[in-house]
Amino acid sequence: MSNAARIAWTCVAALAVFAVWMAVGTAGQLGLGFFYAVPIAMASWWFGWKGGTLAVLACLALYVAGAALEPVEEFRAALVVRTVIFAGVAAGIVFLRERLAALEHSAEELAEIRAALAPPSLPELAGVDVATAFVPSELGVSGDFYLLTNGPDGSTVAVVGDVVGHGPKAARLATFIRARLAALASSTSDPAELLNLANQSLLERAGRDKELVSAACVRFRSADRTLSWAIAGHPLPLHLPSLRELEPHGSTFVLGAEPELELVNCELALGTDEGVLVYTDGATDVRQRGELLGLDGLSRLLEPLTGLRAEPLATRAQEAILAWADQTVRDDLCLLVLKPEGG
Numbered sequence: 001m002s003n004a005a006r007i008a009w010t011c012v013a014a015l016a017v018f019a020v021w022m023a024v025g026t027a028g029q030l031g032l033g034f035f036y037a038v039p040i041a042m043a044s045w046w047f048g049w050k051g052g053t054l055a056v057l058a059c060l061a062l063y064v065a066g067a068a069l070e071p072v073e074e075f076r077a078a079l080v081v082r083t084v085i086f087a088g089v090a091a092g093i094v095f096l097r098e099r100l101a102a103l104e105h106s107a108e109e110l111a112e113i114r115a116a117l118a119p120p121s122l123p124e125l126a127g128v129d130v131a132t133a134f135v136p137s138e139l140g141v142s143g144d145f146y147l148l149t150n151g152p153d154g155s156t157v158a159v160v161g162d163v164v165g166h167g168p169k170a171a172r173l174a175t176f177i178r179a180r181l182a183a184l185a186s187s188t189s190d191p192a193e194l195l196n197l198a199n200q201s202l203l204e205r206a207g208r209d210k211e212l213v214s215a216a217c218v219r220f221r222s223a224d225r226t227l228s229w230a231i232a233g234h235p236l237p238l239h240l241p242s243l244r245e246l247e248p249h250g251s252t253f254v255l256g257a258e259p260e261l262e263l264v265n266c267e268l269a270l271g272t273d274e275g276v277l278v279y280t281d282g283a284t285d286v287r288q289r290g291e292l293l294g295l296d297g298l299s300r301l302l303e304p305l306t307g308l309r310a311e312p313l314a315t316r317a318q319e320a321i322l323a324w325a326d327q328t329v330r331d332d333l334c335l336l337v338l339k340p341e342g343g
Contacts, residue, residue: 003046003047006042006043006046009042010039010042010043010046010051010055011039013038013039013042014036014039014058014059015062017032017033017035017036017038017059017062020035021066021070022066033066033072033082034082034085036059036060036063036086037085037086037089039055040052040056040086040089040090040093041090041093042055043090044093044094045097048097049094052091052093052094055090056086060079063079063082064079067079122148123149123150124150125148126154126222127223127341128156128220128222128338128339128341129309129310129311129338129339129340129341129342130158130337131309131310131311131315131336131337132146132314132334132335132337133314133315133318133333133334133335134146134332134334134335135282135318135322135333135334136332137166137282137332143162143163143165143166143170143173143332144160144161144282144331144333144334145159145160145161145163145174145177145178145334146158146160146161146278146334146336147159147161147181147182148336149185149186151185151188151189151219152185152187152189153189153221154221154222154223155189155220155221156219156220156222157185157189157194157217157218157219158217158218158219158220158336158338159178159181159185159215159216159218160216160234160334160336161174161178161181161213161214161215161216161234161255162213162214162215162280162282163177163212163213164211164212164213164214164254166331173211173213174213177198177213177215180197180198180201180202181198181215181217184197184198184201189219190219190265191218191219191228191229191263192217192230192263192265194217195217195230195232195255195261196260198213198215198255199232199255199261202255203256211256212233212254212257213255214233214234214254214255215232215233215255216229216230216231216232216234216235216236216237217230217232218237218276218338222340222341224269225269225271225340226267226268226270227267227269227276227338228265228267229246229248229265229266230248230263230265230266231248231252231263232252232253232254232261232263233252233253233257234252234280235279235280235284235295236248237277237278237279238278238299238302239268239274239276240275240276240277240337240339241274241275241306241307243302243306245295246266246268246276247266248264248266249264249265249266250262250263250264270339270340271340272342273307274339275310275337275338275340276338276339277302277313277317277335277336277338278338280331280332280334281331282330282332282333282334283317283333283335284297285330285331286321286325286327286333287325287326288324288325289326293321293324293325297324301317301320302317302320305317305320310337310338310339314336317335317337318333321333
């Protein structure tokens with residue numbers, strides 16, 4: 001509807017109230033003047049504060065004109081009451097309008113952030129069978145992310161991370177650190193080096209305040225089927241099909257906690273039927289009757305799926321986790337499956 005049409009409808013509504021009042025004759029006693037709240041609400045919803053204020057003034061003018069033609073008992077008191085009510089209606093409608101607009105903007109922003117953190121399509125990756133699954137939390141998004149890209153040496157680089165915290169603030173930080181990792185991966189595919197450089201970027205971020213991120217970074221070289229990984233305070237990736245955790249060398253700290261991270265790469269040659277599953281704690285923190293799924297429960301759900309190719313494995317793992325839980329996901333659930341091509 002055009003603004004001109006909205007103005008016309010508002011005027012029609014106000015004049016209709018005036019006409020009915022004049023036709024009834026005793027409307028001042030019946031309280032029909034309160035129906036001026038209808039055009040005031042229409043103007044406030046369509047045009048905000050300015051439109052609502054103008055509508056209040058116009059309707060008060062019509063009320064005064066009507067009272068002059070059809071006298072109202074205790075006119076001054078009635079005028080004050082209607083002024084307060086009309087102003088309250090305008091303020092309430094404008095507040096609701098602005099609140100809904102803010103929520104809509106927030107929802108759109110979260111949708112854009114979610115698409116950036118978990119892209120719906122994956123890049124072309126040579127010699128690797130890879131798939132992802134992502135389920136946002138009940139908050140819309142909480143800061144989990146994944147990155148899949150080609151390293152400068154022709155390898156595949158995969159990062160799964162989780163920002164400490166929830167909501168839009170955590171999601172924005174996740175967007176920042178993912179973008180930094182993507183930029184860094186264009187010059188190095190070394191997992192430990194990537195995480196160390198990301199850590200420096202996080203520490204140098206202006207206005208940072210206890211910004212912590214856990215991450216697992218893996219690199220797969222299809223030429224020799226070698227998997228390398230480094231962990232920064234993140235749940236350990238699971239080897240497929242054994243489902244044993246891939247332990248890191250040395251101590252690990254989340255990104256943003258220390259100026260220097262003592263990260264060391266680990267390596268493993270993958271057989272044709274092997275692979276790795278990287279996940280965030282949203283996959284183990286789901287609950288059934290108050291009980292956490294945990295790593296043991298996740299392993300039980302994954303055990304019959306480990307022989308599948310990457311895409312059906314990720315999809316069915318996600319379905320199994322959600323089917324097991326008896327309540328909504330309170331944290332993002334992110335899974336990444338990587339296997340040698342043809343495995």
